[in-house]
Amino acid sequence: MILAFIGTAGSGKTTLTAEFGKYLEENGYSVSYVNLDTGVRKLPYRPDVDVRDDVTAWELMEEGLGPNGAIVRSYDLLVPKVNDYAERIRELDGRSDYVLIDTPGQMETFLFHEFGVKLMEAFPDALGVYLFSPEILRKPTDFCFALFFGLMIDLRLGITTVPALSKIDTASVDELRKYLDDVEYLTARLKLEPSTQGLLAYKLCSTLPELAPPTRVLYLSAKTREGFDELETVAYEHYCTCGDLT
Amino acid sequence: MILAFIGTAGSGKTTLTAEFGKYLEENGYSVSYVNLDTGVRKLPYRPDVDVRDDVTAWELMEEGLGPNGAIVRSYDLLVPKVNDYAERIRELDGRSDYVLIDTPGQMETFLFHEFGVKLMEAFPDALGVYLFSPEILRKPTDFCFALFFGLMIDLRLGITTVPALSKIDTASVDELRKYLDDVEYLTARLKLEPSTQGLLAYKLCSTLPELAPPTRVLYLSAKTREGFDELETVAYEHYCTCGDLT
Numbered sequence: 131m132i133l134a135f136i137g138t139a140g141s142g143k144t145t146l147t148a149e150f151g152k153y154l155e156e157n158g159y160s161v162s163y164v165n166l167d168t169g170v171r172k173l174p175y176r177p178d179v180d181v182r183d184d185v186t187a188w189e190l191m192e193e194g195l196g197p198n199g200a201i202v203r204s205y206d207l208l209v210p211k212v213n214d215y216a217e218r219i220r221e222l223d224g225r226s227d228y229v230l231i232d233t234p235g236q237m238e239t240f241l242f243h244e245f246g247v248k249l250m251e252a253f254p255d256a257l258g259v260y261l262f263s264p265e266i267l268r269k270p271t272d273f274c275f276a277l278f279f280g281l282m283i284d285l286r287l288g289i290t291t292v293p294a295l296s297k298i299d300t301a302s303v304d305e306l307r308k309y310l311d312d313v314e315y316l317t318a319r320l321k322l323e324p325s326t327q328g329l330l331a332y333k334l335c336s337t338l339p340e341l342a343p344p345t346r347v348l349y350l351s352a353k354t355r356e357g358f359d360e361l362e363t364v365a366y367e368h369y370c371t372c373g374d375l376t
Numbered sequence: 377m378i379l380a381f382i383g384t385a386g387s388g389k390t391t392l393t394a395e396f397g398k399y400l401e402e403n404g405y406s407v408s409y410v411n412l413d414t415g416v417r418k419l420p421y422r423p424d425v426d427v428r429d430d431v432t433a434w435e436l437m438e439e440g441l442g443p444n445g446a447i448v449r450s451y452d453l454l455v456p457k458v459n460d461y462a463e464r465i466r467e468l469d470g471r472s473d474y475v476l477i478d479t480p481g482q483m484e485t486f487l488f489h490e491f492g493v494k495l496m497e498a499f500p501d502a503l504g505v506y507l508f509s510p511e512i513l514r515k516p517t518d519f520c521f522a523l524f525f526g527l528m529i530d531l532r533l534g535i536t537t538v539p540a541l542s543k544i545d546t547a548s549v550d551e552l553r554k555y556l557d558d559v560e561y562l563t564a565r566l567k568l569e570p571s572t573q574g575l576l577a578y579k580l581c582s583t584l585p586e587l588a589p590p591t592r593v594l595y596l597s598a599k600t601r602e603g604f605d606e607l608e609t610v611a612y613e614h615y616c617t618c619g620d621l622t
Contacts (some may be wrong), residue, residue: 138484138488139444139445139447139482139484139485141446151433167444169404169442169443169444170442170444171442187442187443188443191437194431196415196416196417196481197415197433197434197437197443197446197481198385198413198415198416198445198447198481198482199385199481200443201385201443201444201482202385209521211508235443235444235445235499236385236444236447236482236484237484238384238385238482238483238484239385242384242512244511247514251411254571256460260489262408265490268493271531271532271534272532273531274531275454275528275531278524278528279528280529280581281576282521282524282525282528284573285517285520285521285524285573285576285577285580286518286521288573290518290572304598325383325500325534325535326536327530327531328530330527330587330588331531333583333586333587334527334587337583337586337587339468340579340583341576341579341580341583342576
């Protein structure tokens with residue numbers, strides 16, 4: 131099974147890759163790790179495949195590029211090797227129970243860059259885990275944004291993607307769950323928003339039930355391992371029932 | 377009028393800010409420039425407000441952070457100053473015909489970080505220009521992704537956002553326009569896609585007409601200035617008719 135952790139810088143991808151991997155290993159599974167971040171210095175796991183063997187954002191910055199330019203350029207340089215990477219990941223998948231992919235630090239480098247899109251085209255059965263942290267959820271429209279963003283990743287990368295609230299040990303989650311677990315409740319709340327964006331969010335969320343099967347949101351903490359059993363179940367169900375995550 | 381150029385690293389925000397600004401100045405308007413990118417080295421315009429006066433990604437990297445960490449941390453440090461920035465931009469808006477905002481190099485730093493969201497909350501009447509470049513449009517589902525991404529920005533930042541294909545001098549645009557200008561045509565094409573994502577894209581695009589007024593996509597080239605007159609018109613109409621961009 132291939133799991134790709136996707137999310138913005140700081141959403142907890144790397145820590146979760148390491149901790150969920152440990153959890154799986156402790157439960158008797160064989161696990162391989164893939165690092166796709168050219169800009170990371172230290173990893174809390176030992177990668178079996180690591181893009182930094184080919185290029186790092188650091189070396190490009192030493193040549194004079196700024197951080198944004200260096201990050202983009204590093205993936206430009208990886209594009210000709212995308213089939214090699216796909217092949218190596220496929221090999222890992224053949225000999226491990228789980229392959230955990232830690233995607234680029236900046237999510238947009240993965241979603242908008244040819245490297246990310248082409249790599250994932252090789253794995254249409256992979257499961258995407260879209261990580262977002264509690265601090266992005268400040269107002270009702272934000273919940274709609276987060277749920278739709280999961281669909282955007284699904285659409286762009288061509289892989290079933292499950293939204294997962296990360297770092298749940300850092301926030302009071304009960305209030306957030308009310309909105310994330312019950313689209314009807316969220317939609318009703320959005321109807322009360324007077325702004326143009328409130329109306330847009332209301333319309334978007336009203337269409338959610340027709341757009342996708344009811345999505346189960348995961349609640350994860352790399353610190354307490356809360357939700358790890360559920361992530362394992364979701365991954366298992368995805369591979370056994372081909373994408374029905376209801 | 378406040379225009380914010382939003383897009384991934386490499387989508388052409390900075391060049392467009394400079395060139396569109398020059399174009400406006402040549403047409404007799406007074407223009408102010410705001411740079412929100414902590415990671416840019418050189419700018420092709422002279423910023424009236426510049427976040428690098430407070431913090432740069434460089435200095436944080438010298439303290440040992442990686443490029444992703446440094447970028448995120450730089451905006452963490454700017455959060456306490458967000459009201460000052462809003463005030464300074466408001467002042468510029470009072471004395472200039474146009475204020476052009478060049479947003480952070482990495483789009484997600486703007487969309488997911490408190491700094492970007494809070495700053496734009498101060499300017500609900502601003503017009504967002506969502507720049508995406510031709511290379512992200514490889515298959516039919518990508519067009520749906522691009523159109524919806526504009527709505528995601530609208531929803532997240534609370535500002536009317538118009539999608540704009542940038543760098544049109546680098547690609548043959550006629551074929552792309554067929555899909556971008558005619559949602560019905562795109563939807564019909566998506567109906568033929570056999571994949572799960574094709575179905576998702578088909579459903580998403582079918583709802584587009586109900587979600588938002590028919591969006592006019594802009595086609596821009598900073599090199600040839602193609603589309604600049606239309607961007608000027610859209611900005612004018614936005615400020616005169618409060619968001620009706622049909």
